[in-house]
Amino acid sequence: MVKKGHATVKVYEVKNRKTTNYTVAYISATGRQRRTFADLDLAKREAGIIAQNLADGDMEALKLTGREKQIYVEAERAIAATGLPLHSVAHEFARAFDVLGGANIVEAARYFKKHVDADLPQVTAREAVDKFYAAKEAEGMSAMYLKDIRGMLGDFAEHFQCPLSSIQTDDLRQYLNAKRVSLVTKANRRRMLVVLLNFARDNGWLRPNEKTAAEALGTYKVKPREPEIHTPAEVRRLLNAAAPDFLPYLALISFGGVRREELHKGLSWAAINFDRGTITVPAAIAKTGRKRKIVMAENLREWLSPYRVKSGPIFNIDPRKRIAKVVKASGVKWKRNALRHSFGSYRMEQTKNEGQVALEMGNSPKVVKDHYFEIVDEQAARDYWNIKPLPRDDRKIVAMH
Secondary structure, eight states, X not given: OEEETTEEEEEEEEEOSSOEEEEEEEEETTXXXXXXXXXXXXXXXXXXXXXXXXXXXXXXXXXXXXXXXXXXXXXXHHTGGGTOOHHHHHHHHHHHHHHHTTOOHXXXXXXXXXXXXXXXXXXXXXXXXXXXXXXXXXXXXXXXXHHHIIIIIHHHHHHOOSBGGGOOHHHHHHHHHTSOSOHHHHHHHHHHHHHHHHHHHHTTSSOTTSOOHHHHHOOOOOOOOOOOOOOHHHHHHHHHHSOTTTHHHHXXXXXXXXXXXXXXXTOBGGGEETTTTEEEEOTTTSTTSSOEEEEOOHHHHHHHGGGTTOOSBSOOXXXXXXXXXXXXXXXXXXXXTHHHHHXXXXXXXXXXXXXHHHHHHTSOHHHHHHHHTTSSOHHHHHHHTTOOOOHHHHHHHHTTO
């Protein structure tokens, strides 16, 4: 800690996996500030400069005369026992006043002390992300999900080199809004932060029975777009161009509505009952956390029939290289999540029943009706559900056993 007059600047150590950084933290006229340095001496030198600049501001304040000076001196005496600078107390009071809507701050503090456990462990954002990553890796989450943790949450940990419990909703809002990315990407980052902070709360690093800073942030309102889908001819070309070990991935999404994330998490061949013609997506890997059963369409049963003796995960590796190969071989442009959107659109036209399609896809009836109602015509739906394997493909797949 560096102190100049009434100005105080803190320097604390933040350890990552392989490196140690030093954060300089202080309160300026615009609020809480942080700067990070790789060298301790450099951090201390910068802290000294900042403290001196803040102290110079105190000297300007002492030039006040009359009643203003008396108020200043009384305020300094009132907060002397806290050890905090006056401007820091003023900022914190203003934030508390705003949160409480002008309510009695002293009563709020008394209630907080009585009902809330403030003795939280000082787990840094980096430590929380590392522990979250290790937990998800141990759970067997897909390589793509773990990559999202490293990317999205790694950036978050790099930005917030401080205790996790000190991060407020406004801090997250400023952090996300500063990102020059689409609303969809911001929404995805916010969802990942919600999962991380819920994990932290479950581990006792944040206050129980209270919204986390990410939950309180609210959702980003993304204007819904008409889903991109593939034509029956495009889906046929993709399937016929796929390697035998990649074909089930495409078929299950196209004709079963299975989410790609569910395949990445390890949906196994044991989930497919070929005799009954059903697929059971376990709650542990379903996006909604609820088990669901899918009745296999006749053409899906034909596509998967040669694989009925297989066991283990259906497809749990990064599919991007396989996608690139099948796109090149088929000449079909890949559209993100278009296979599942195709299932929803053609299935909705086939059944005219959003409730049934919602159960199969693991969505709400409203989402299904809003996104997939009257997207394709009846003839296109008939063509789609008549996409079946060619004899040569059967022989090629059987040869893999």
